[in-house]
Each structure stands twice: as structure tokens, then as C-alpha cells.
Amino acid sequence: MIVNSKRKKHWQTAYETKMPNEVSWTQEVPKTSLDFIASFGLNKKVHIIDIGGGDSKLVDHLLEQGYENITVLDISAKAIERAQQRLGDQAGKVTWMVGDITDFKPERTYDIWHDRATFHFLTTEQEISKYVNIVQQAVTGYMIIGTFSENGPTKCSGLEIKQYSAQTMTEKFSNGFDKDSCITINHTTPFDTVQNFLFCSFKSKQN
DSSP: OHHHHHHHHHHHHHHHHOOGGGSTTOOSSOHHHHHHHHHTOOOTTSEEEEETOTTOTHHHHHHHTTOOEEEEEESOHHHHHHHHHHHGGGGGGEEEEESOGGGOOOSSOEEEEEEESSGGGOOSHHHHHHHHHHHHHHEEEEEEEEEEBTTSOSEETTEEOOOBOHHHHHHHTTTTEEEEEEEEEEEEOTTSOEEEEEEEEEEETTO
16 A cells, blocks of 8 residues: 555654654653553553554563563564664563554454554544554453644644544544543653643453
8 A cells, every 4th residue: 555655664764864862752751651551450461562662662661560461563663673672682572563553463452552643643534444443353451542632733753643632532432442531641852842642541342
């Protein structure tokens, strides 16, 4: 698919040419995500997948907290390579996957699905429907989705994004999930700009 090919090239270039302090999404401590994961009260053997995890440090913190079954999916091989290099020997404890989320064919189900700032890059109804169908098959526990809110930016990394409110987010996933909680937070980028995010957690109706 042409769209997927362009998207892959965009993100591969971004991770090949920019360091973490040069991109807006960098977080030293992904506190909101970690707080949501802890709030579910699950054991450390649960299967967690981080969608668009790239070289995010969420995986570092999950390993540090003792989680044993972590998968990271990202469209950019370079992003995953950087995360693996940073983690060193710890990287061997993680399942790494390179691929576009809209082409993802899960071979197992997940207790926790985490996505900070991947879903909002899907701007067509076809792409969004694909994502919704994938999570309905793949998630048997909880899902965390973080996107730009209606008070957030309209672009990221030069690409158009789709903003969400708690209502529009909940409606997108209403067939397969019940809303657990939605909050808005301000993310301060490495260059001191502020982005308003919406984070929502959902519980699978299969649970």
C-alpha cells in the first residue's frame, strides 16, 4: 500500500536523522502510561504490547518494574534498533516487531495494549476501522490510547493528525470496549513547547 510505504519512509528518516532531544514525543519518564498500567492491578506476567513504541522509554520502566512479557511494535526498524542498543542485554527480554499497525496480524492476545501517539496518525476512516478491528481481536484485557486532544496540535512530525475528545474516542471503540477513564494532560516537549494529550483507558468486553 502506497500510504504505508510513505509512512514507513517518513518514520525511518525521522529516527535516522534526529536524536531523542530533537523530537517532540520524547519522555524520560512516561508517568501517565505507567500510572494507567499500574491502575489495572494485574500481575507482572501479563502480556503487554506497546504500539509505535519506537525508542520510547516505557519498555525500560516496565522491565525495571518486573514485567516479563513485553512486545514493542514500531514501523521504523531504526527506532527499534536504537531502543535495543540502549537496553543492551535487557533487550533480549523483549519481543520486537517492525511493521505498520494497520498491517498488524496479532498471533496472540494481549492483556494490556498501550498506544501513545500512534492512533492519531490514522486519519482516514479505512485506517481507523482497520485499527479498531485489530484491537477487538487482539485485546482481551485493557487498552490505553493517548492522542492529541481537541486543544492539542493538529500536526506532529510534519504529518496531519486526528484530534480526539473523550466522547469521540469512546465512540470509536464502543463496540468492543467499555470506557474505564479519560484524562487530559500537558506534555512538555524537549524544546519547551506544550502539547495537550487525551489519554483514555478501556476494558475489553471479552474480559
